Amino acid sequence: MIALLRRAVRFYADGFRAMTVGRTLWTIVLVKLLVMFAVLKLFFFPDLLAGKDERQRAAHVLEQLTGRGSEN
Numbered sequence: 205m206i207a208l209l210r211r212a213v214r215f216y217a218d219g220f221r222a223m224t225v226g227r228t229l230w231t232i233v234l235v236k237l238l239v240m241f242a243v244l245k246l247f248f249f250p251d252l253l254a255g256k257d258e259r260q261r262a263a264h265v266l267e268q269l270t271g272r273g274s275e276n
Contacts, residue, residue, distance in 0.1 A: 253261045
């Protein structure tokens with residue numbers, strides 16, 4: 205099993221090492237992923253729980269999951 209895993213890793217490592225155009229394409233893919241997950245998260249997904257204590261966070265999560273707040 206370990207020998208098979210080593211052969212697979214060596215196969216992919218040799219393939220990536222031999223790439224010329226592929227490196228440029230992988231760079232573009234990684235930059236796009238960085239933009240999608242890092243930059244867009246900052247602008248479109250604010251941290252709604254920031255600045256709240258544990259009780260307020262729990263009440264907010266309960267309200268979002270069930271549609272009703274806590275009765276405390």
